[in-house]
Amino acid sequence: MDAVMGFTTPEKPVDVAELFPALAGLARTTVRLHPQRGVTTAYESSLGGPLLWPADEAWPVCTIDHPDDRPLRSAEGQKLERRLAELRAAVDARTTALVEPSLYREYEAVEACIREARRGEYASDPAARLPMVAVAQVYARDVPELPFPEGTDVCQVLWCPTDHEPDYAPRVDVRWRNATTVTAVATAPEPDREHSEDGYLPASCRITPERVVELPDWDDLPSDELREQITAWEKDREWSYGRHLSVAPGTKIGGWVAWEQNAFWPECDQGHRMDHLLTAATSECGYDAWQAWMPLETRARTSFGKRVRFTMVDGCTSHTMIGLDEEFDPATFTMLGRAVVAESVTEAVIPLDSAEPDGLGLMIGDVGDLYIFVCLTCPDRPTAVELQCG
Ligand SMILES: [Zn+2]
Ligand SMILES: [Zn+2]
Structure with a gap:
């Protein structure tokens, strides 16, 4: 381990x-x-890890209005989608000031009908629904501060990994359970990578x-x-x-x-x-904010550099990165042939690891x-x- x-x-x-x-x-x-990042089990707290989910309880799927680029299956649905495309083209072709209100009204009405048709298809075809993904599982023994309802000791957070109206955010489902009531544990379905936002699929992490x-x-x-x-x-x-x-x-x-x-x-x-x-x-x-919030242990294994900000003679501002032990000399530095205004130079030490891999x-x-x-x-x-x- x-x-x-x-x-x-x-x-x-x-x-x-x-x-x-x-x-x-x-x-x-x-x-x-x-x-x-690391492998966890359903019996531990985790982010993006396996959940203590009862084998006899259906895994949650999303059937709400998220973007879905698959065409509707019914002839009526496809007709609506063609009409929406025509309306979109008509709106795009005019300046906003010239679009008649009736065009917008029809656009909204057609959109609403498409949403309704999509819901109907999700209801009749389970395979079309998007499986929710595990985001967090936290046991009371690790974070007793969570507002556990009486008789529960594990909090599970899942979300549908795409944007939803009206917040343009993943749709979240929070469950509270009593761990002792779960005997056989379900295996989570693989996320639907084709229809999910990559950035909403968390990697498995210990906490x-x-x-x-x-x-x-x-x-x-x-x-x-x-x-x-x-x-x-x-x-x-x-x-x-x-x-x-x-x-x-x-x-x-x-x-x-x-x-x-x-x-x-x-x-x-x-x-x-x-x-x-x-x-x-x-x-x-x-x-x-790293000086205040980067944990000391992370700081010890992070490389730092100096970010030098400056204004150039034409008034544009820019920056460059140099090593911690390097000195920035505005007299010898040019960018695309333009000189730096010496008085404008400020330096800050920042972490070099841009991502948090x-x-x-x-x-x-x-x-x-x-x-x-x-x-x-x-x-x-x-x-x-x-x-x-x-
Ligand atoms: Zn969804
Ligand atoms: Zn309330």
């Missing part, structure tokens, strides 16, 4: 909660999962849970006044509240959300604000995250997702 590596997030260089009393009471603990105390994302701070105070404090300092001192990036359970874009806390159908359950991330750390291997949006939320008030634990590009 491979040695399991430990993961230790560095101590924060500054305790901002001490500097800003308005942050008091806003600290939350998240569980970073530190996915590390190494690590508890980290976080503060709210910039967007989740309680007031503009506090944001202004923090901005003033950040001036001329190397640490940024948002990138280094607040919320942990990467794949994690609970705690705050490290929004890639604007904060968006969903509500369940009953109007309850939902809580963060799990973030599945493309990148565990990111270039500009030993991790989940996801590509969510453009190096983004998928956030999964759960309602802790409703007993059936409804969930919601939000996908944000990096």
